[in-house]
Amino acid sequence: MSQAKPRIAVHKFASCDGCQLALLNAGEALVELAQLADIAHFAEGGWYAPGEPVDIALVEGSISAPEDAERIRAVRASARYLVTLGACATAGGVQALRNGLARAADWLGEVYASPEFIRSLPDSLPVAAYVPVDLEIHGCPVSTEQVLEAVGDLLRGAVPAPGADPVCTQCKRRNLACVLVNGGQPCLGPVTRSGCGALCPAVGRACYGCYGPAGLVNAAALARRFEALGLGGEDIAGRFLFITPAAEPFRSIGQGYRERGDG
Amino acid sequence: MSVPAFLPRPQLQRVFDALQHLGYRIVGPVARDGALVYEDITSASELPWGVAARQDAGSFRLEAGAGERCFAWANGPQALKPLVFAPVEPLWRMERKGAGFEVRMTQATCRPTAVIGVRACDLAALALQDRHFLGGLHADAHYAGRREDLLLIAVNCTHPAATCFCASTGDGPQVSRGFDLALTELDEGYTVAVGSPPGEKLLALLAPAPATADQLERERAALHRAAAAQTRGLPGRQLRDVLMARLDHPRWQEVAERCLACGNCTAVCPTCFCHAEIESASLDGATSLHLREWDSCFGERHGYIHGKQLRPGTRERYRQWLVHKLATWHDQYGRSGCVGCGRCITWCPAAIDLTEEAAALCAGAA
Numbered sequence: 001m002s003q004a005k006p007r008i009a010v011h012k013f014a015s016c017d018g019c020q021l022a023l024l025n026a027g028e029a030l031v032e033l034a035q036l037a038d039i040a041h042f043a044e045g046g047w048y049a050p051g052e053p054v055d056i057a058l059v060e061g062s063i064s065a066p067e068d069a070e071r072i073r074a075v076r077a078s079a080r081y082l083v084t085l086g087a088c089a090t091a092g093g094v095q096a097l098r099n100g101l102a103r104a105a106d107w108l109g110e111v112y113a114s115p116e117f118i119r120s121l122p123d124s125l126p127v128a129a130y131v132p133v134d135l136e137i138h139g140c141p142v143s144t145e146q147v148l149e150a151v152g153d154l155l156r157g158a159v160p161a162p163g164a165d166p167v168c169t170q171c172k173r174r175n176l177a178c179v180l181v182n183g184g185q186p187c188l189g190p191v192t193r194s195g196c197g198a199l200c201p202a203v204g205r206a207c208y209g210c211y212g213p214a215g216l217v218n219a220a221a222l223a224r225r226f227e228a229l230g231l232g233g234e235d236i237a238g239r240f241l242f243i244t245p246a247a248e249p250f251r252s253i254g255q256g257y258r259e260r261g262d263g
Numbered sequence: 264m265s266v267p268a269f270l271p272r273p274q275l276q277r278v279f280d281a282l283q284h285l286g287y288r289i290v291g292p293v294a295r296d297g298a299l300v301y302e303d304i305t306s307a308s309e310l311p312w313g314v315a316a317r318q319d320a321g322s323f324r325l326e327a328g329a330g331e332r333c334f335a336w337a338n339g340p341q342a343l344k345p346l347v348f349a350p351v352e353p354l355w356r357m358e359r360k361g362a363g364f365e366v367r368m369t370q371a372t373c374r375p376t377a378v379i380g381v382r383a384c385d386l387a388a389l390a391l392q393d394r395h396f397l398g399g400l401h402a403d404a405h406y407a408g409r410r411e412d413l414l415l416i417a418v419n420c421t422h423p424a425a426t427c428f429c430a431s432t433g434d435g436p437q438v439s440r441g442f443d444l445a446l447t448e449l450d451e452g453y454t455v456a457v458g459s460p461p462g463e464k465l466l467a468l469l470a471p472a473p474a475t476a477d478q479l480e481r482e483r484a485a486l487h488r489a490a491a492a493q494t495r496g497l498p499g500r501q502l503r504d505v506l507m508a509r510l511d512h513p514r515w516q517e518v519a520e521r522c523l524a525c526g527n528c529t530a531v532c533p534t535c536f537c538h539a540e541i542e543s544a545s546l547d548g549a550t551s552l553h554l555r556e557w558d559s560c561f562g563e564r565h566g567y568i569h570g571k572q573l574r575p576g577t578r579e580r581y582r583q584w585l586v587h588k589l590a591t592w593h594d595q596y597g598r599s600g601c602v603g604c605g606r607c608i609t610w611c612p613a614a615i616d617l618t619e620e621a622a623a624l625c626a627g628a629a
Contacts (some may be wrong), residue, residue: 018491029546032546032547032552033546036546036547040578049267090356148546149543149544151546152544152545152546152547153544153550155546155548156544156548163564164562164563164564165559165562165563165564166523166524166526167611168525168530168556169525169526169530169559169562172340172341172350172526172527172530172531172557173350173351173556173557175300175341175345175350175479175532176296176301176352177295177296177297177298177300177340178298178323178340178610178612179528180321180612181322181323181610181611181612182298182323183297183319184322189525189614190527190612191523191525191611194619196446204296214525214563215562215563216524216563216575216577216580217523217524217525218519218520218521218522218523218524218574218577221520221521221522221523221613222523222612222613224521225321225523225612225613225614260489260560262624
């Protein structure tokens with residue numbers, strides 16, 4: 001790091017703030033982080049100085065409005081390392097459900113009383129679609145442990161290497177029953193990046209895919225398996241395009257099933 | 264060893280009492296969340312009484328079984344592996360000391376553990392895990408500690424699943440070695456065979472009557488039926504040369520179209536031993552825990568060496584798994600790494616059948 005005490009900023013774009021909460025909820029570890037580094041900007045935590053140059057910029061949220069596109073370039077220019085946090089920043093987030101839908105423009109009028117005040121880009125995109133990103137931390141929301149581990153690595157000058165194994169890895173290490181094999185549920189766990197500790201399968205619920213695609217898995221084959229379980233095209237599309245709709249290969253698989261429909 | 268004994272069903276609890284008297288923690292099968300899992304139990308009443316399991320490729324369903332048996336099923340996703348090869352465990356802890364650092368080895372937490380309901384395939388797999396973790400120049404202390412304290416009460420398999428093929432690999436359905444006691448479940452109770460001095464000591468506490476000729480005959484018939492009922496199998500016990508000669512077989516690509524590369528087959532395989540070692544450092548970098556965790560040859564990091572991914576495609580990953588298991592295992596451990604438990608078939612979310620793939624890959628070989 002450049003200074004004796006490294007500087008950190010936390011920026012928010014189009015998002016629900018849940019990833020920042022993962023950081024705020026770190027408790028003692030956040031106090032420790034504040035001692036190891038200067039937190040220059042973290043509006044939700046009470047520090048406000050968005051233009052300050054920093055060593056690490058943690059970015060939550062997707063690029064969804066024209067001013068986001070400008071602001072993310074300024075954040076990139078101000079930071080040595082840019083780390084994106086969560087499904088919005090890494091894969092467009094749920095707001096990317098509008099991507100590629102011709103009808104999306106009509107929704108503004110249906111939802112807002114004065115749609116003329118809404119300025120949105122046609123697509124909600126991950127930060128990496130606009131500026132180079134040094135590290136992506138996935139999840140909806142991110143896990144506090146993974147964020148602290150990555151920040152700790154950067155503070156020590158090490159390259160963080162977050163795992164990309166599927167959720168099944170966690171399920172099997174925890175000796176959990178398989179909701180797909182035992183229950184016939186359309187679980188996204190086999191192709192979803194772990195990090196949640198198999199939260200949903202642990203309560204008997206199929207994985208929603210919050211952490212996005214795992215590394216080098218065959219997601220298209222899981223979609224075909226869902227077909228064999230009796231799911232229709234729109235249902236399969238809904239699962240792959242739910243939380244990380246802009247992340248490949250979930251995006252193209254989901255779009256393919258959407259176009260095909262239930263017919 | 265002595266002649267087999269017989270324990271009437273109501274007296275099964277006495278096995279638990281005797282184990283507790285000898286200071287053992289007891290692990291056994293229970294029906295939980297639609298599966299059969301091995302966990303800590305204290306009484307025979309917790310066993311899966313009247314439970315059967317229907318297994319097929321990619322599917323496992325608990326059903327009501329006929330009669331009042333508690334071992335009328337073949338297996339669940341795990342048995343012994345997590346007890347000896349821990350899914351996650353710390354190996355050592357490092358702490359900064361001045362300009363250097365200090366390393367402290369961690370001790371595995373071990374206590375005498377009796378496992379009830381171990382099958383022949385589990386014992387064959389344990390023997391292979393023993394060779395891997397204990398057989399080389401550097402025995403693994405964590406594994407050794409847990410292994411040493413294990414008392415194995417096996418159960419001969421009378422109800423194989425549709426996915427079972429231990430008769431074809433030669434590892435079951437009857438247990439032949441590596442057990443302390445071996446039970447066979449009959450309508451009215453259990454025949455008990457002794458396999459070791461600790462088993463003999465345990466049986467002495469139970470002081471059972473000898474099994475009758477009729478009971479032993481029914482045991483023999485049940486085991487014969489269990490072997491005959493198995494419909495799946497491998498094309499042979501020595502597939503090394505044929506598989507090594509077919510590394511470019513088109514079948515590898517076909518199976519890769521279906522394989523999710525999720526690694527479930529490796530997690531449930533009782534002989535798979537691959538693990539990753541990772542650092543879990545404190546935020547200030549003053550201490551770090553060095554952890555070992557189950558890994559899989561289907562995972563991204565398994566095939567990664569500095570700057571290069573050696574197995575980028577699902578085809579290479581599936582091939583790595585199957586060729587190691589059925590072919591190069593012979594070079595490493597003197598036998599195939601498959602014990603015919605069928606877990607990789609049942610617990611594959613994509614319903615891929617190892618025996619079907621092996622048959623297709625080896626088709627036409629002399």
